[in-house]
Amino acid sequence: MTRPVARIAADSRPVLFFTVALTAAVALASFALSFASLRDAALWGRVPEPIAFLVPVVIDASVLVYGLVALVLRARGRSSAWAWTLMLLFTVVSIGANSAHAYDVGPQLRALVGVVLVALAPLSVLTSTHALASLVVTDEPAEVEPVDVPEVSPVLATARVLDAVAAPAESPAAPAIAPAESSGPPAPARVPALGPLAPVRSGLSRRVAQDTLPGFDGLDGLDVAGATA
Numbered sequence: 001m002t003r004p005v006a007r008i009a010a011d012s013r014p015v016l017f018f019t020v021a022l023t024a025a026v027a028l029a030s031f032a033l034s035f036a037s038l039r040d041a042a043l044w045g046r047v048p049e050p051i052a053f054l055v056p057v058v059i060d061a062s063v064l065v066y067g068l069v070a071l072v073l074r075a076r077g078r079s080s081a082w083a084w085t086l087m088l089l090f091t092v093v094s095i096g097a098n099s100a101h102a103y104d105v106g107p108q109l110r111a112l113v114g115v116v117l118v119a120l121a122p123l124s125v126l127t128s129t130h131a132l133a134s135l136v137v138t139d140e141p142a143e144v145e146p147v148d149v150p151e152v153s154p155v156l157a158t159a160r161v162l163d164a165v166a167a168p169a170e171s172p173a174a175p176a177i178a179p180a181e182s183s184g185p186p187a188p189a190r191v192p193a194l195g196p197l198a199p200v201r202s203g204l205s206r207r208v209a210q211d212t213l214p215g216f217d218g219l220d221g222l223d224v225a226g227a228t229a
Contacts, residue, residue, distance in 0.1 A: 027064065030060075031060050035053070035056045037056075037097065037102065038059055038060070038097055038098065039053050041097045041098075041101050041114060042114065042117055042118070044113055044117075045113075045117055045118040047114070047118060055117050058121050059094045059117065059124075060094060062086070062087075062120075062124045062127070062128065063087055065131060066083045066086045067087050069135065070083035070084050073135075083131065090120070090124070096113065096116075097117060100113045
């Protein structure tokens with residue numbers, strides 16, 4: 001019976017930490033070796049000597065930046081092709097400048113290499129800003145917090161509808177109509193009509209008429225019986 005052979009777990013934490021440490025050491029060593037060559041090559045592009053050290057920082061640091069951005073975008077499930085492309089571009093420029101410095105090329109090629117190095121500085125600023133924005137700013141719309149709406153059972157909703165249908169609709173009150181103002185004189189008040197007067201006797205009528213109307217004595221034969229008002 002054969003005994004199982006012990007093996008190193010490739011996905012273990014020690015292996016991961018060791019790989020990260022080796023990668024950082026290689027990056028630092030490569031940057032140190034490339035630093036001197038790129039600094040001297042920067043002088044070919046008429047960069048002042050006191051700030052010539054910034055050229056290797058721009059070139060080699062951009063390679064690391066775009067490499068990390070590509071990893072983050074891939075982990076988020078987004079397209080990272082542009083980050084890999086920029087990383088490859090700056091790597092090729094760094095390799096070409098180091099090779100030209102080591103080979104000791106002629107003046108024309110030196111001037112061309114210096115121009116390329118200086119021209120990549122603003123391009124590095126533009127692409128680095130875009131990379132930062134792609135990591136910080138999200139493309140997804142802002143999440144809206146859901147609003148809790150009380151649930152109404154179908155039975156309760158049906159009962160409310162039936163109550164609303166069965167309730168009698170209140171008829172609106174008729175608006176009060178103000179009496180129209182008349183510009184003419186007021187109408188005379190109606191006086192109730194008097195009924196027929198009871199007949200009076202002839203003698204009584206004559207005496208009343210004499211007392212009321214002077215000169216009534218000359219009117220003989222006048223019978224006021226049955227007169228009406």
